[in-house]
Structure formats: C-alpha cells, structure tokens
Amino acid sequence: MIRAARPEDAELLGALALRSKAHWGYSPEFLEACRAELSISPAYVAQHPTFVLSPGDEPLGFYTLEALSSTDVELSHLFVEPAEIGRGLGRALLSHAREEARRRGYRVLVIQSDPNAARFYEACGARRVGERRSASIPGRLLPLFELDLSR
Secondary structure, three states: OEEEOOHHHHHHHHHHHHHHHHOOOOOHHHHHHHHHHHOOOHHHHHHOOEEEEOOOOOOOEEEEEEEOOOOEEEEEEEEEOHHHOOOOHHHHHHHHHHHHHHHOOOOEEEEEOOHHHHHHHHHOOOEEEEEEEOOOOOOOEEEEEEEEOOO
C-alpha cells in the first residue's frame, strides 16, 4: 500500500534513506557526508509531496516530488529498505510517482540518480540527459534522467 507520508514519518524516512544508500557499499565517511542531503524533516514532508510504501507500521520505501517549473518535477528521493531491493518495490514507487506527477499536471519527471541505480531507471524507461554535480561530495557527478509523462 502506498500512502501519503505524514510529518511524523520524517525521522523513519531519513533513516531508511541512509540504510538504502549504505546498501551500495559506501564508506561510513561517504554516508556521513550525505547525511544532511538524505535527511527528511517534518517540514519537508509538509512542503513536498511524499509517499510511503508501507504494508504495515514500518515503511519499506518512499519517494518525494519537488517542483522545478510548471512542467517539470523532480523525483528528489526514491529509497527502498535494503532487504527489499530487487523485489519490485522501487518499480512500484516509481510507477506511483509517474502517475502522481501526471495527476498534478507535470509533463517531465527529472531524476538525479545514484550511479548504482542508473540501470534501474534506464530499465524503467528513463532517458539519460546528462549529469549533475553532487550537493554532498565535491567533484562527484551524478547521472541525470528524464521520464516523459505524456506517454
């Protein structure tokens, strides 16, 4: 079940994001450098559409949307509990995000990907359009994708 996040979910979502990022084998130093970028606050949840995949009390994954313009919206977070990676939850969340963005009138979903997740987004039909500098790690470039929401 995918539901709208509540501000009181924020701490659990931030912790899930860090666990999910750690799945890729990043060092503790790298993860610490990413901590602020991956943190989710109650105010953030209140300001940005945030959705949680949660069949029970604990979230197994989530995503957020951030408006870039009247036509473009960014998938600013999409994280899945590490033990659940590879079981279709990420695909379910991305599908929900596409529909939610479409419902809100956006035409393009922009995705800044972790390099380890790039193949996932390509397999889901996203088109690589370039790179973006990491906000957390100087000199690191991240794959940038777009999904056309008109299809």
